[in-house]
Amino acid sequence: MDQAHKTDDTRALLLRSALLCFAEQGFEGSSIRKIATRAGLSLGLLYHYFPSKEALLQALFAQSVELIQGCFLEVAAESDPRRRLELLLRVSFRVMKEHRDFYRVSYGVRMQPGVVAGLSELILLWNTALHAQFLELLEAAAVPDAPTRAFLLISALDGACQQYVLHPDFFPLDAVGELLLRDLFSNLPPVDHEPSASC
Amino acid sequence: MDQAHKTDDTRALLLRSALLCFAEQGFEGSSIRKIATRAGLSLGLLYHYFPSKEALLQALFAQSVELIQGCFLEVAAESDPRRRLELLLRVSFRVMKEHRDFYRVSYGVRMQPGVVAGLSELILLWNTALHAQFLELLEAAAVPDAPTRAFLLISALDGACQQYVLHPDFFPLDAVGELLLRDLFSNLPPVDHEPSASC
Amino acid sequence: MDQAHKTDDTRALLLRSALLCFAEQGFEGSSIRKIATRAGLSLGLLYHYFPSKEALLQALFAQSVELIQGCFLEVAAESDPRRRLELLLRVSFRVMKEHRDFYRVSYGVRMQPGVVAGLSELILLWNTALHAQFLELLEAAAVPDAPTRAFLLISALDGACQQYVLHPDFFPLDAVGELLLRDLFSNLPPVDHEPSASC
Amino acid sequence: MDQAHKTDDTRALLLRSALLCFAEQGFEGSSIRKIATRAGLSLGLLYHYFPSKEALLQALFAQSVELIQGCFLEVAAESDPRRRLELLLRVSFRVMKEHRDFYRVSYGVRMQPGVVAGLSELILLWNTALHAQFLELLEAAAVPDAPTRAFLLISALDGACQQYVLHPDFFPLDAVGELLLRDLFSNLPPVDHEPSASC
DNA sequence: TATGAATGAGCGTTCATTCAT
DNA sequence: GATGAATGAACGCTCATTCAT
Numbered sequence A, B, C, D: 001m002d003q004a005h006k007t008d009d010t011r012a013l014l015l016r017s018a019l020l021c022f023a024e025q026g027f028e029g030s031s032i033r034k035i036a037t038r039a040g041l042s043l044g045l046l047y048h049y050f051p052s053k054e055a056l057l058q059a060l061f062a063q064s065v066e067l068i069q070g071c072f073l074e075v076a077a078e079s080d081p082r083r084r085l086e087l088l089l090r091v092s093f094r095v096m097k098e099h100r101d102f103y104r105v106s107y108g109v110r111m112q113p114g115v116v117a118g119l120s121e122l123i124l125l126w127n128t129a130l131h132a133q134f135l136e137l138l139e140a141a142a143v144p145d146a147p148t149r150a151f152l153l154i155s156a157l158d159g160a161c162q163q164y165v166l167h168p169d170f171f172p173l174d175a176v177g178e179l180l181l182r183d184l185f186s187n188l189p190p191v192d193h194e195p196s197a198s199c
Numbered sequence E: 001t002a003t004g005a006a007t008g009a010g011c012g013t014t015c016a017t018t019c020a021t
Numbered sequence F: 001g002a003t004g005a006a007t008g009a010a011c012g013c014t015c016a017t018t019c020a021t
Helices: A003-028 A033-039 A043-049 A053-071 A072-075 A081-098 A100-110 A120-138 A146-166 A173-186 B004-026 B034-039 B044-047 B052-072 B073-077 B080-098 B100-110 B119-140 B146-164 B173-186 C003-027 C034-036 C043-049 C053-071 C073-077 C081-098 C100-110 C121-142 C146-166 C172-188 D002-025 D032-038 D043-049 D053-070 D072-076 D082-099 D100-110 D119-140 D144-168 D173-186
Strands: none
Touching: A003 A043, A003 A053, A033 A043, A033 A072, A033 C003, A033 C034, A053 A081, A053 A100, A053 A120, A053 B004, A081 A120, A081 A146, A081 A173, A081 B004, A081 C100, A100 D144, A120 A146, A146 A173, A146 B119, A146 B146, A146 B173, A146 C003, A146 D082, A173 B073, A173 B146, B004 B034, B004 B044, B004 B100, B034 B044, B034 B052, B034 D032, B034 D082, B052 B073, B052 B080, B052 B100, B073 B080, B073 C073, B073 D144, B080 B100, B080 B119, B080 B146, B080 B173, B100 B119, B100 B146, B100 D144, B119 B146, B146 B173, C003 C034, C003 C043, C003 C053, C003 C100, C003 D002, C003 D119, C053 C081, C053 C100, C053 C121, C073 D173, C081 C121, C081 C146, C081 C172, C100 C146, C121 C146, C121 D002, C146 C172, C146 D144, C146 D173, C172 D144, D002 D032, D002 D053, D002 D072, D032 D043, D053 D072, D053 D082, D053 D100, D053 D119, D072 D082, D082 D119, D082 D173, D100 D144, D119 D144, D144 D173
16 A cells, blocks of 8 residues: 555656656657656656656646546536636636646647647547537527637637746736636626636 | 859748648657658758758748738738727738648747747747737727737637647638627727738 | 475476567567566566576576486487487487477577577587487497488488477478488398387 | 769678678677677668668578579579489588578577568578479489478478588588488489589 | 768667565 | 566667768
8 A cells, every 4th residue: 555655656756747848848858768857766667657658648638637627527517508608717717727737738749740649639629629618608698609709719718828828927817817708798698696616 | 143043942942841841740750851852852952051950940930920020011001000900910810821831830839948949039029029019009999908908819819820720621710800800899989991901 | 395386386387488488589589577477477576586587598498408308318228229329319309399399499599699608508518419429329320421420410300390390380390200210221221129109 | 883882882881790790699689789880880870771670681681582592593504303403402502601691690580480570481481492492303303202301301401501500610511411412312323413513 | 052971869668687565 | 485666778760960072
């Protein structure tokens, strides 16, 4: 049990190191040696836990996707479309801040389809699912131009996230998020609601 | 003069090959050999024109930035802030379509600050200049929340461009652009204007 | 005593696994891990029994050489040179079939003198001893050209074994053995004898 | 033309180095670095001429097989079965001496089927073709037990070659060859012929 | 201007081996 | 006895870069 603990720690240590390296130098720019060294471990040990560099990235994605999906669970609990829409956006912005490094990795990877098999597909899937959800909610909330607006929303979210990831100290993510929400709801009959909570 | 012509052609040929390679395979994924071969030229000749792979990318950026800035010249001619704002956005969307490959390269590179010295700074500068311009125009057009809205506009533009670059056949760039414009001007007193032209 | 039994079993299990791996994949192609896994044992345990991969191969040779030499014991009991010669050949062919995997390992190893210290010498010794024995028997049996014929016999034996090891389903080892015997004795005054038995 | 000469020399130099390394240390035991260093060239240059270690071995085989087949051309010119059989054997023994290193490589490789794709098949093919030729000639020469004797002949040849390759200073290849021939023809009605020549 | 032979640092990966438990 | 985490040297290979022609 102690062993298992140690084992999990080592794995987590390696994943963390990989996350930072990939985020800072990109996937191709991060050598396996750097990742292991940064974790304070040996090259061979990394291969004890992950069969390849690709597997490391995939594990990183698996881990992060799971964490992020967990954050969105609270959204599912809300049934009112408008409040749900708001919640979805708020959680999205919160997740950006909490998983900045992962988004950096993801943005770096998605422009190079060949890098890791299956990952582009996963990212595309994620994107599509988000769009579908926005579309559904916008229609349910009777927002005009729902199809195009869903695309615009995704764009704004994606763009804000990238700007934030690139210039975290400069880009006012929260303010931009609030403005986005205000714009979205400004022309609709008001609904009273209290904002939402933790991840 | 003929010689100079030939020289320029060769340079352009190499830059074009580099653009396509970088866009398709990323910077790290494109070997100097592939670029030269794709241009139908020899490895040594490439080095005759560009001292390094980095220099090739830098030249690519310099060339594209110049081309793109040329597109924005017409914007400067417009003095009315609101029409100028509209023009700026319209040109932006047009440029995205015309320089999709370059944007792909740019998006792939900007997440890896170390890749090529000076490029991150250039991209940041560009971004900052765009933001400054939006800010100035929004304020001049009396759009509320100008500072934050400038960031939001940049985000939406950036995000739309990425979505378009990633899924050109799926993402409705024009419609999203129109909606963005409509939103922006919907709450302002209408101004009559005729849209603008070529790049 | 029970423990010792277990110990011997484990050792034998590992040797058997090594034999099969080496025979199928060669010495260099067989990793210590594969050998341990195939035996259903852990990596550490293998090192408990054998200090190195080389030692494993050496033990394998020691074991097989002993087993094979046991098969030749019955030859020593025969005092008539001609019958002894025949017996020696018959046993040789029998041993090839019973130790095919070992011969495969041996043939794979003997072409790479550096692989395992001492093994080449052992193989050479074996070869020399066999030659000496043939020479002695041929002379005692008054076979002409005994010295050269001893070399030819060794060659035929060696070659037949290799052919058999490489193409066990295709090469008619028994028939070749019989023909070899017939040739050998065809020009000598016949001697009545009954063939020999098990290993 | 001078360049091409240099290029061919370099290629040949590398092939020669590979032949020696493979012969002495085996395929797996010879690192690409060792081969390049032994040729006095750099690691990268080797890859300039051969795309992989496998390709190097394949080129080595292609080259040697061609050389060896050239040696057998004179056999085809002989139409009398018995003389042709003798010629075939004589050339075989001559080739063994002239291509000892290659045979060593070949013997090392053929016990590890997975090493290089297609090579095992090639070796098997060669073997089969040789057997077929012996069979045909033995039958044409009215030698009894032709089918089995063809196998025995191959075995003796194969074995003699291996013995010679392993102990070139000890194994009397020529004498063994002569004895083999004498045995083969001893029981047949004599045919007057003069032996054959160069490779 | 134009070529491609030549170089070697660095990469991802494997694997025999050690050692704390 | 038994485990498998941990190590690092060495491997096959890629690729940006240099240079003689």
